[in-house]
Structure formats: C-alpha cells, structure tokens
Amino acid sequence: MSIQWFPGHMAKAKRLLVEQLRWVDVVIELGDARLPESSRNPLLQEMLGDKPKIVILNKVDLADPYWTEIWTRKLRQSSPVLAVSATGGAGVGKIVPEVERLMAHKIEKWTAKGIRARSIRVMIAGIPNCGKSSLVNNLIGSAKAKTGNKPGVTRGNQWIRIHDRVELLDTPGLLWPKFEDPEVGRKLGAVGAIRDEVLNLEELSLWVLEHLKENYPEALKRYTEDVQGLDLEGIGRKRGCLVKGGQVDTLKAAQIFIREFRAGSLGKFTLDRTPK
Ligand SMILES: Nc1nc2c(ncn2[C@@H]2O[C@H](COP(=O)(O)OP(=O)(O)OP(=O)(O)O)[C@@H](O)[C@H]2O)c(=O)[nH]1
Ligand SMILES: [Mg+2]
Structure with missing residues (x-):
C-alpha cells in the first residue's frame, strides 16, 4: 500500500510548530491509546529536544484497558504519562495539576528572581485526529476549537486560556514523511490518522x-x-x-x-x- 501521507499543509504545520516551540514551557504529546507506540511521532521527539513533556494517551475508552495499563507503566519510565478520554472526560482532571507539578521548579525560580509569574504555556501536539482539539474543548468546557471525525481539521495554531494560570496551544496534526515499518502506516490508517481517500x-x-x-x-x-x-x-x-x-x-x-x-x-x- 503506497500512501501519500505528508501533504503540503503538513510541512507547513511542522514549520509552525517549530516556530511556536520557543514560547512554550511544556509540551503535551497526545497519542492514541490504541497505538501507544505507533502514534508517537519520531519527528516530534526530535523537535522537542529536552522541553518538559507529558505523554497523554487519548481515547482510552476505545483501547483495551489491559494494554493501556501495561503501556502507561512502560512509557512512564521516560516521562510523565496520563491516559484520558477527551470526549468522555476520564483522566482529564489530572492534566493541569501535572502541568503545575512539572513547572513548580520554574515558577519558584521566577518568584525568587522577583519576576511576576506569567501563565504557563502548554503546546498540545500529536498525529492527526487523535483528539487534540477535543481535549482543548474539554479543558475549557466549551466547543471553542473545531473538531471532526477525520484527519486535518485543525489548520492554524491557536492559543486558548484553559485555566487562570495555564494557556494552551492547539496545533494541527502532524505525521512524518516515511514510515520505517509499513505496519505503522496500516495502524495509523486503521485508527483514522490518515485520510481515507489515500488508503x-x-x-x-x-x-x-x-x-x-x-x-x-x-x-x-x-x-x-x-x-x-x-x-x-x-x-x-x-x-x-x-x-x-x-x-x-x-x-x-x-x-x-x-x-x-x-x-x-x-x-x-x-x-x-x-x-x-
Ligand atoms: N471515542 C473517543 N473519541 C474521541 C476522543 N477524543 C476525540 N475523539 C473524536 O476523535 C475525532 C477527532 O477529534 P479532534 O479533536 O478533531 O482531533 P484533532 O487531533 O484535533 O485532529 P486534527 O485537528 O485533524 O489533527 C472526533 O470525532 C472526536 O469526537 C475520545 O477520547 N474518545
Ligand atoms: Mg484539531
């Protein structure tokens, strides 16, 4: 199966993401709980460097709970991990406290220097259709970000305040130009991260x-x-x-x-x- 999965708008999405990254304190790397490994973008890992990060597996309501448990335990060895359902709400309440925990050290530093603490800026990034905009909407309690049951709904970057101390940047879904393992392409197609028209x-x-x-x-x-x-x-x-x-x-x-x-x-x- 030959798939054209890296269209022009995605190259643009990548550029935008890199530009915005320097304003960002914490990155939420949103994955699909049905693909805890294959939905993580190697390109994104590279771009993030050592930026503080929370891995969130979304759509837990669709994933096998047995494997969600195994994968969260495994992924937690390298970064904080949460498993949530952006539409159902499960686990979403843990996100802001986790962001604050990750930033506690930096906020202390700001305070020590006499700098008035500004909002924490969180970027939410991940593959297309994994529920980034749905998660933003759940966090603000209204349907401000456009969502849709197909990849490529969000096109521009959008900052949204989700909490008196936290601002969130919704970004367009990003894939990477080459799937080393063809199985990964099939898995991404199966969960709806690639446009059906090219499958x-x-x-x-x-x-x-x-x-x-x-x-x-x-x-x-x-x-x-x-x-x-x-x-x-x-x-x-x-x-x-x-x-x-x-x-x-x-x-x-x-x-x-x-x-x-x-x-x-x-x-x-x-x-x-x-x-x-
Ligand atoms: N079952 C279930 N569906 C979800 C969940 N989160 C999002 N969805 C659905 O997944 C689809 C994609 O959601 P979006 O929020 O538009 O995804 P996105 O990551 O912003 O997509 P792009 O902007 O295209 O990259 C929509 O149909 C949502 O209703 C979830 O936790 N569980
Ligand atoms: Mg979106």
Whole structure:
C-alpha cells in the first residue's frame, strides 16, 4: 500500500510548530491509546529536544484497558504519562495539576528572581485526529476549537486560556514523511490518522480483520460463528452490502467494517502489543 501521507499543509504545520516551540514551557504529546507506540511521532521527539513533556494517551475508552495499563507503566519510565478520554472526560482532571507539578521548579525560580509569574504555556501536539482539539474543548468546557471525525481539521495554531494560570496551544496534526515499518502506516490508517481517500480501504480492512481474528476473535462473533473463515464478503452479507445478482460490494463492506472498528462498536482494542 503506497500512501501519500505528508501533504503540503503538513510541512507547513511542522514549520509552525517549530516556530511556536520557543514560547512554550511544556509540551503535551497526545497519542492514541490504541497505538501507544505507533502514534508517537519520531519527528516530534526530535523537535522537542529536552522541553518538559507529558505523554497523554487519548481515547482510552476505545483501547483495551489491559494494554493501556501495561503501556502507561512502560512509557512512564521516560516521562510523565496520563491516559484520558477527551470526549468522555476520564483522566482529564489530572492534566493541569501535572502541568503545575512539572513547572513548580520554574515558577519558584521566577518568584525568587522577583519576576511576576506569567501563565504557563502548554503546546498540545500529536498525529492527526487523535483528539487534540477535543481535549482543548474539554479543558475549557466549551466547543471553542473545531473538531471532526477525520484527519486535518485543525489548520492554524491557536492559543486558548484553559485555566487562570495555564494557556494552551492547539496545533494541527502532524505525521512524518516515511514510515520505517509499513505496519505503522496500516495502524495509523486503521485508527483514522490518515485520510481515507489515500488508503486502500479493502486492503486495510483485511489487515484489521486478521489482527482481530488473532487477538480479539470474540469481537467478530457479531458477523459470524465461523470467525476464522470471515472475510469482507461475509461482513458485506451480514451488513446487506449487496449489488445486483446477489454479489457483495466489498468496498462498501470495508467502509462499514472500518467505521465500526474505529467507533468502538466492535469492542475496545489496542493494536500496539508487547512493548519493544
Ligand atoms: N471515542 C473517543 N473519541 C474521541 C476522543 N477524543 C476525540 N475523539 C473524536 O476523535 C475525532 C477527532 O477529534 P479532534 O479533536 O478533531 O482531533 P484533532 O487531533 O484535533 O485532529 P486534527 O485537528 O485533524 O489533527 C472526533 O470525532 C472526536 O469526537 C475520545 O477520547 N474518545
Ligand atoms: Mg484539531
């Protein structure tokens, strides 16, 4: 599957991010809890250098709780980690206290120098569609930042005050130009970080289907009792994607299957397994 995933607006997003970084005290690196490893942008790690950082895994409501626990423990070895649901609200209350904890030392220094403490500036960065704008909205308690169920919704950078001492910068989602491991591209496609228009949805569905057969076979029982024999035809039949002559429209079946997978209607899944 060859994917054009680094369009012009993303190169611009990267430039903007680098420019803004010098005004920023803390970076929230937002990932997708279904991909605790593959949703972390290596480009971003490079750009951040030693800037204080909190890793937040969003969409925990869609991820397998067993793996969320394992991954948060693992990631916590290198930085503070929180697992949240930006739309459901779980864990979001821990974010501002964690930012304040990270900044306590710097604020003390400001005070010692007689500098009036200014707001803490927090940048929120991550792959497209991982819920950055939703998280901003949850933190301010209103729908100020535009969100949408597809990648590439936020285009410009936007500062928003979320607390009397904290300002947040919402940024456009950023991918990196080359996936060293093709599996990472498929995983990002599966969770909706790459525009569907550039994906081969049938191929992607088959890959997701294999992953579920292997790791979450129970989830596929809704389509058939013969889970291991399930294919797009079977899903299409169950979902009524028939064309003239009783043939199955496998593209339609793939679209429905991917939509159900992403929405969590099939269950809670984590695609990144054993931490390397
Ligand atoms: N189930 C679930 N859905 C979420 C959560 N957070 C965000 N979403 C959904 O994910 C989609 C993307 O959310 P956005 O907030 O627009 O994501 P973004 O990271 O700002 O996306 P870009 O601006 O395109 O990079 C929307 O449909 C949200 O409703 C969550 O915690 N759980
Ligand atoms: Mg956004």
